[in-house]
Amino acid sequence: MQLQVMNSPFNQEQVELLNRLLPTLTESQQIWLSGYIAAFNRTPSSAPTGIIGVNQQAASVAIEAVPAVAQPVISKEVTVLFGSQTGNGQRLAKDLSGKLQAQGFQVSLSSMSDFKPNGLKKISNLLLVVSTHGDGDPPDNALPFYEFLHSKRAPQLEDLSYSVLALGDSSYEFFCKTGKDFDERLKELGGKQITPRVDCDLDYDEPAAEWFGNVVGNLLSETMKLSALVSEVTQAVENGLTAEGSGYSRTSPFGAEVLENLNLNGRGSSRETRHIELSLEGSNLQYEPGDSLGVYPENSPVLVDTLISTLGWNPEEPVAVNKTGDVRPLREALLRNFEITVLTKPLLEQAVKLSSNIQLKQLLEPAREQELRAYIKERDLLDLVQDYSPWEGSAADFVAILRKLPARLYSIASSSKANPDEVHLTIRTVRYAAHGRDRHGVCSVQLAERIQPGDTLPIYIHQNPNFKLPANPDAPIIMIGPGTGVAPFRAFVEERNEIGAAGKSWLFYGDQHFLTDFLYQLEWQKWLEKGALTRMDVAFSRDTAQKVYVQHRMLEKSRELYQWLEEGAYVYVCGDEKNMAHDVHAALATILEREGGMSSEQALAYLVDLQQQKRYQRDVY
Structure with missing residues (x-):
């Protein structure tokens, strides 16, 4: 029987938590749990009866058979590595590390790019949380570790225990490929699984939680497994909180009022790009430039x-x-x-x-x-x-066979310092014909056709620690973002203008037509005049006989761009991964070869080094 708020003394969050736990328990675990709670209450008169179908006599047996609270005999060392493009993997890895530390483990948490792979031989327990990007590719910060592990330099790892949590999207052909590759390679090198790999789709909360539980349970000694589980559940029930906390989040979105909904494109444009302004008043939601906003849409x-x-x-x-x-x-x-x-x-x-x-x-x-x-x-x-x-x-x-409708993530196009209690988005409306029918982007067309100022949207902040302005406001930045890829750079420049940052800034922007598709043109001109934006190069591909894109403008300015890199500039790329981001990466390599006198191998190594220094960051999709 499912617990409900009306047939139990628990609130809704507590009921959901218990309903996730109870069906997973064996009969012996049910008896143990009943005894644990009875012992926890300390007095026979207050011992629960009928809990999970177990009577008080069985509970008494459980109390005598098992200590109410067991303590770990020895601490274990665990290394948790994450490969994450948008921040989901990093957040999950951080959550797992916190749970392990709470159980007495010594945890080393690191991105794969910051981990020195020569230390693999010294590790006993390794947990990988990694996403798959694009057409089966590792995230940027996982690439060096991925290449090392698949090279001849990778050591044999017979003493290694490991497990992999893979994140992906089943609508792509190479679903969770990076996680699968890591799992297979570690197995080839002699590693032993702590628990089998779990492949997560966009709705990753439940399978990730199950993997967490299996990992923690298998790392703990036999006498600690159920004790840790019960302790965690008991604490959560007492606090009345879910794992997400009491604030607004991915699983508990905020209803944000729509303040503005404008079409940024001029008359005659073949495109429609919406500028959306939402109110965050009363939510206590916080964000930084580079973060994204999750929007839960409705189907047509x-x-x-x-x-x-x-x-x-x-x-x-x-x-x-x-x-x-x-x-x-x-x-x-x-x-x-x-x-x-x-x-x-x-x-x-x-x-x-x-x-x-x-x-x-x-x-x-x-x-x-x-x-x-x-x-x-x-x-x-x-x-x-x-x-x-x-x-x-x-x-x-x-x-029952359908997957949940996932939130859509959009790069935030505003600075909270310049727009308190507001968040802005830049969203291109998706419409096309295929297989004899008109097709529509779920969220973009909802916003374009069915959402008006005064309506509300369920939203949450998606923090992206891998796409952030330099900590030093004096550092120069180079931003490359055609089309709606310019959205986070509006936030970057707005933020740097608000704090009076002294660092130089250079924007490469492109779209189809200057007259109808120059998004935020007046704002860029204002910031150029004020000095918040140092320089701007544009490419409008349909205004010339030969199409010109942002990578062509970069190559035209190769000498100056190389000088900025040598001066310590940070490079940011936002937009389409399959075409634009690939072409921009190739253009950067060409500039390094041309202006720096590097070989192709040296140029690629230079870019990898920039990524490891967090001076080359990408928000691509």
Whole structure:
């Protein structure tokens, strides 16, 4: 039976916590827990009865058999390394380190880029938390360690115990590839798993928590395993808090009022870019330039209604929206809780169980992998149900295979020092046609078409420690951000203007047309006049016979750019990873070869060194 607020003395947060724990306990663990709580209360008259179906007599046996509180005999050393592009992996690694330290472990926490791999042989327990970026690539700060481990210099690690938490997005072909690569390589080198690798999709909270629990449990001695678990749960119940704390967060978003919603593009532009201003008043949310804002969107009502109608479902049918048993009407759940605009291979592998269509089964055959990839691209759940009917099972069965609707992360385009209690975003509206239908970006079109000033959006701050201004305000900075990639640099310049930073700043910006697509043109001109922005180079690709992009402007200014690098400039890149960021990286290498007289290997090593010094930072997607 699921605990509910109305049938127990617990509040909602406590109920959710207990409902996550109780189904995982064995019968012996239930008896132990009952005895633990009885002993915790100290008096026989107050010992709980009927807890988890265990009576007081069984509890008494448990008290005699097991000490109420066990203490670790010896501290162990654990190294926790993270590879993180946007900060999720770093936050999770920090949380894990705190839990281990609370259990008496000596923990060394480091990014993979700061870790000296020659010390691997000295490590007994290694935990890796790593994301996969782009088309199966390691994050920037994981690359040096990844390359070392896969080189001939990597040592044999027979004495190493390790585990990997992999973060990724199952809509990409190479889901969690970096974590899988680390796991396989450590195994090849002789390492032994503390607990099996866990691959997390965008909704990573529950699988990450399960991995945390397994790691802590397996690192602790047998007598400490359950004691640590019960202690943590007891403390959480007593405090009435979730692991996220009492403030607004990813799992407890703030309803921010929309103050402004403007189109930045001029008349005649083929693009629509929204400038969104949100109120943070009363939230106590704090952010820094370089951080992102998570926005929980809603699916298109038209798409939801068409999907329900196609399958003949009742829009008011109650369906579960999480593992704790919360239910909502089907239409509301499809609007707010579940992703319906992206198809993934794991989704089709579950959907085939609800279909009697032989063609869908054939599509999932290993020999048709390329055809499957082609089908998944730019199609949604409506395509799937229309293309491979008939479908069996209830609406609840179908909803159960869908993943949660993830928040959309947008680079923050404002400085909180210049805009107290506000946060600004720069969002390009996504519209395109594919497979005979018009398609829309879930969040961007909601903001463009269905959100007005006065409405509220569920949001949270996503801190990104890997994309930050230099601690020294006198340090020069070079910012490269075409299109909406300029958003964080508006925050950078606004911040440096507000604090009166003396460091030079140089912005490379590009878009399609000067007259209609020059985002924040008047603000850049104002900051150039004031000196908050030292120089700016622009590239408008459709205004010339031959397309010109930001990397071309960089190459044109190669001598000056190299001088800035030699003077200690920090380089920041924001925007599309697959094309722009790759081309900018190549341009930087060319500049180092041309102006610094370096070989291609030396130029690439120079850039790696800049990354390790945190002087070359990227916020790419």
